[in-house]
Amino acid sequence: MTRRAYTSTRRDQTSSITERVTARDVLSLAGFAEPNRNDMMRCPVHAEKTASFHVLERGFRCFGCGAHGGLFALCIVLDIARDHSSAARWLEENIGHE
Ligand SMILES: [Zn+2]
Numbered sequence: 876m877t878r879r880a881y882t883s884t885r886r887d888q889t890s891s892i893t894e895r896v897t898a899r900d901v902l903s904l905a906g907f908a909e910p911n912r913n914d915m916m917r918c919p920v921h922a923e924k925t926a927s928f929h930v931l932e933r934g935f936r937c938f939g940c941g942a943h944g945g946l947f948a949l950c951i952v953l954d955i956a957r958d959h960s961s962a963a964r965w966l967e968e969n970i971g972h973e
Pocket residue numbers: 918919920921928937938939940941942
């Protein structure tokens with residue numbers, strides 16, 4: 876396990892956060908309703924009546940508009956963060972405490 880020695884502290888922190896957090900954690904912390912038992916919810920990106928937004932373990936994919944990504948992209952589509960680094964900061968502040 877020498878990988879740690881070759882990565883910067885900040886990068887290491889970021890990867891450990893995304894390893895600890897799930898997409899459901901992000902949704903509940905941000906005050907969104909839980910996805911249904913099929914892990915589907917209504918898409919925050921496009922207007923729709925039926926849920927076509929599939930919540931994955933650490934990401935999402937919308938079958939309606941094709942939006943997809945990981946946890947940072949999820950923070951952005953939920954309007955928690957405006958870019959990758961503010962998403963990382965939000966996760967650190969809300970979840971990054973051990
Ligand atoms: Zn969509």
